[in-house]
Amino acid sequence: MELVIDANEVMSSLISSSGKTAEIIFSDTLKLLAPEYILDEIHKHKEEIIKKSGLSKEELDILLSLIFSHIELIPFSQFENFQEKASKFCPDPNDTEYFALALKIGCPIWSEDKALKRQDKVKVLTTSEILNLSN
Numbered sequence: 001m002e003l004v005i006d007a008n009e010v011m012s013s014l015i016s017s018s019g020k021t022a023e024i025i026f027s028d029t030l031k032l033l034a035p036e037y038i039l040d041e042i043h044k045h046k047e048e049i050i051k052k053s054g055l056s057k058e059e060l061d062i063l064l065s066l067i068f069s070h071i072e073l074i075p076f077s078q079f080e081n082f083q084e085k086a087s088k089f090c091p092d093p094n095d096t097e098y099f100a101l102a103l104k105i106g107c108p109i110w111s112e113d114k115a116l117k118r119q120d121k122v123k124v125l126t127t128s129e130i131l132n133l134s135n
Helices: 007-015 020-025 037-044 046-053 057-068 080-089 093-105 127-133
Strands: 002-005 031-035 071-074
Touching: 002 007, 002 093, 007 020, 007 037, 007 046, 007 057, 020 127, 031 037, 031 093, 037 046, 037 071, 046 057, 057 071, 080 093
Parallel strands: 002 031, 031 071
Antiparallel strands: none
């Protein structure tokens, strides 16, 4: 199954690298996709992640490298024609690139964002829903 992964899920796996989120990311049963923009979002929160996770900058960089070896990054140019539609339906302007990518691919978004769950254009799966699918 293909899923567009939200930046918050990646950050969650960095803060708790032995949690369920990391388990899903490193699973071979899913194909995870993300807009390249995710790298900017992660970079913006690096200090916060280091503080919450207890990781050193070097450890964080290694873990990021491992995580992103399991996520296919998609350039904006490959889904930009879905951006306008995404901005009309996505409840959070910060998530429109994830929404546009999900529209382009025709797959769900993995997110805990309750506002995203309330719209009906793109299916949104939480971590627990994904875990239930694989059981």
